[in-house]
Amino acid sequence: MPSKKVDKLKDQPQAFQDAHRRLKANDPDLKKLNLQDLKLNDKSAQALAKVIWKNQQLENLNLAKNKIGDLGAWELSEALKLNKTIKMVDLRNNHFGVNGGAALAEALQKNKTLERIVVDAVCFDGDAGKKALIGALKANSTLWHTNVKSEKVMFLGNQSTVATACRRLAKNDKSLKFLNIMKRSLGNAHVMALAEAMNYNRSLMNLNLWDNKIQDGGLIALAEVLAKNKVPLENLSLRCNQIKDKGVVVLAKSLVSNKRLLSLDLRENSIANPGAKALANALKDHPVLQELFLNQNKIGDDGAEALGIMYGACRLKVLYLGNNEIGDEGAVYISEGMKTNTTVHELFLSNNNIGDIGALAIADSIPLNFALIRLYLTNKKMTKRGETALEEASYSNQFMKCLYVTAGNLAHPDGARNEDDKKTPKRTKSFPKVATNPPQAARAAQNGLPTAASVFRASLSQKKLGS
Structure with missing residues (x-):
C-alpha cells in the first residue's frame, strides 16, 4: 500500500513530495510552505488537497506561478472548506478561469480562518464572477485582504484593503459612513466590485475615489447604483x-x-460638451444637489450655453467651471443665468479664455443677483477695463463679499495661493454697501448708450437666426 502512494507522486518535483509527506504527517514545524514556480498541475493540486483538509499546522501556503487549472482550483477549494489553520494562500499566475474563481468564492463563504487570498483578476471576470466574489466577502467574517488585479495590492487607509471595503459594504456595516480610497490606481475592475457591494449597503454617505484611473465603465457601474436611490450617498x-x-x-x-446626492466632484477629467449638456439637463430642476465641481475639463462655449441655462434655474449653491476653455460667448450665456438664479453662493470661472466682453456681461448681471457671495474670475485675457467694470458692479451688490480677478483678490489683498484656499478663504473683507460711483452698465444706461455686453449678446442672437 505505501509503495502505491509513492508511485502516484513519482512524477512530481522532489520538493513537492517532501512537502506532501510532512503535511500528511502533520509536522508541527511546517507552518509556512512555499511551492512557487514548480510547474505543479491539477494532479498536484488534487494530491495536495487530500492532505491539506485535515492538516492542523500549516498557516501560509504559496502556490503561485504554477500550472493549476480550474479542476485543481476546485480540489483546493474543497480542502479549504474544511481546513481550520490556513490563514494565507497565494494562487497568482496559475491557469484558473471563472469556474475556478467560483469554486474559490464558494470556499470563502464557508472558511472562517482564511485572512488573505491572492488570485488573478480573470477568476472574477464578468457579472457572475463579481457576484461570486461579493457573495464570498459578504459571508466571510475573517477575510481582510483579497487581490483581484494582477499582483498589485490595493490599500484602503493604512491597514485595510479594497476587499475589506467590499465586505463591509456588502454586510451593510452601519459604521462605514466615510470611504476614502485615493491615488491607488484601482481602475474599473475594483470600482465595479465596490459598486456591486454598494447595492447591499444602506449606510455609506461619503465616497472619495480621487485619482484612481477610473474610466467610463467604472462610472457607469456607480451610476447604476445611484439610480436605484437606495444608498444614502x-x-x-x-x-x-x-x-x-x-x-x-x-x-x-x-x-x-437620485434624491440623495448633495455634492458631485468631477474635476480633472475629460468631460466635453456632450457630458456638460447632459449634466445641465439633469440638474436644471434637481431638488437636492448643492455642489457641482467641473474644473479642468474640456467644456468650452457650447457646454457653457447649456450650463448657463441650468444656472438660471438650478438650486445649486456652489458651481465650479474653471479651466474649461470657456470664452466670452460662454461667459455671456452664464451671465444670463446669473440674472435669474437665487441660490448659487459661489461661482468659479477662473483660468478660462474670458476677456473684457465676457467680464462686462457678468458685470451687467451682478447687480441683479442677490445670491452670489464669492465670484472667481481670474483670466489672463481680461484687462483693467473688465476688472474695473466688475469692481464697480460689486459695489452695488451688498451681498457679494469676495471677488477674484486678474489683478488679484479685491476682497483679499494677499490673494489665495490655490483653489482650496479660494474655496475656504482664511480672511474676508466686505465691499462697501454703498457705491461711490454707479456701475458701468448703469452709467451707460443713463447716457442712453448700450453696454458692450448687450451688443455682444445681440450679435450672438443674429448669428443664431442666420444659422
Whole structure:
C-alpha cells in the first residue's frame, strides 16, 4: 500500500513530495510552505488537497506561478472548506478561469480562518464572477485582504484593503459612513466590485475615489447604483480620473432619479460638451444637489450655453467651471443665468479664455443677483477695463463679499495661493454697501448708450437666426 502512494507522486518535483509527506504527517514545524514556480498541475493540486483538509499546522501556503487549472482550483477549494489553520494562500499566475474563481468564492463563504487570498483578476471576470466574489466577502467574517488585479495590492487607509471595503459594504456595516480610497490606481475592475457591494449597503454617505484611473465603465457601474436611490450617498468625488462623456451621460440619467446626492466632484477629467449638456439637463430642476465641481475639463462655449441655462434655474449653491476653455460667448450665456438664479453662493470661472466682453456681461448681471457671495474670475485675457467694470458692479451688490480677478483678490489683498484656499478663504473683507460711483452698465444706461455686453449678446442672437 505505501509503495502505491509513492508511485502516484513519482512524477512530481522532489520538493513537492517532501512537502506532501510532512503535511500528511502533520509536522508541527511546517507552518509556512512555499511551492512557487514548480510547474505543479491539477494532479498536484488534487494530491495536495487530500492532505491539506485535515492538516492542523500549516498557516501560509504559496502556490503561485504554477500550472493549476480550474479542476485543481476546485480540489483546493474543497480542502479549504474544511481546513481550520490556513490563514494565507497565494494562487497568482496559475491557469484558473471563472469556474475556478467560483469554486474559490464558494470556499470563502464557508472558511472562517482564511485572512488573505491572492488570485488573478480573470477568476472574477464578468457579472457572475463579481457576484461570486461579493457573495464570498459578504459571508466571510475573517477575510481582510483579497487581490483581484494582477499582483498589485490595493490599500484602503493604512491597514485595510479594497476587499475589506467590499465586505463591509456588502454586510451593510452601519459604521462605514466615510470611504476614502485615493491615488491607488484601482481602475474599473475594483470600482465595479465596490459598486456591486454598494447595492447591499444602506449606510455609506461619503465616497472619495480621487485619482484612481477610473474610466467610463467604472462610472457607469456607480451610476447604476445611484439610480436605484437606495444608498444614502451624499458626497461623491471622482476627481482626477479618466472619465469622458459616455460615462457622464449615464451618470446624468441616474441623477434624475437620485434624491440623495448633495455634492458631485468631477474635476480633472475629460468631460466635453456632450457630458456638460447632459449634466445641465439633469440638474436644471434637481431638488437636492448643492455642489457641482467641473474644473479642468474640456467644456468650452457650447457646454457653457447649456450650463448657463441650468444656472438660471438650478438650486445649486456652489458651481465650479474653471479651466474649461470657456470664452466670452460662454461667459455671456452664464451671465444670463446669473440674472435669474437665487441660490448659487459661489461661482468659479477662473483660468478660462474670458476677456473684457465676457467680464462686462457678468458685470451687467451682478447687480441683479442677490445670491452670489464669492465670484472667481481670474483670466489672463481680461484687462483693467473688465476688472474695473466688475469692481464697480460689486459695489452695488451688498451681498457679494469676495471677488477674484486678474489683478488679484479685491476682497483679499494677499490673494489665495490655490483653489482650496479660494474655496475656504482664511480672511474676508466686505465691499462697501454703498457705491461711490454707479456701475458701468448703469452709467451707460443713463447716457442712453448700450453696454458692450448687450451688443455682444445681440450679435450672438443674429448669428443664431442666420444659422
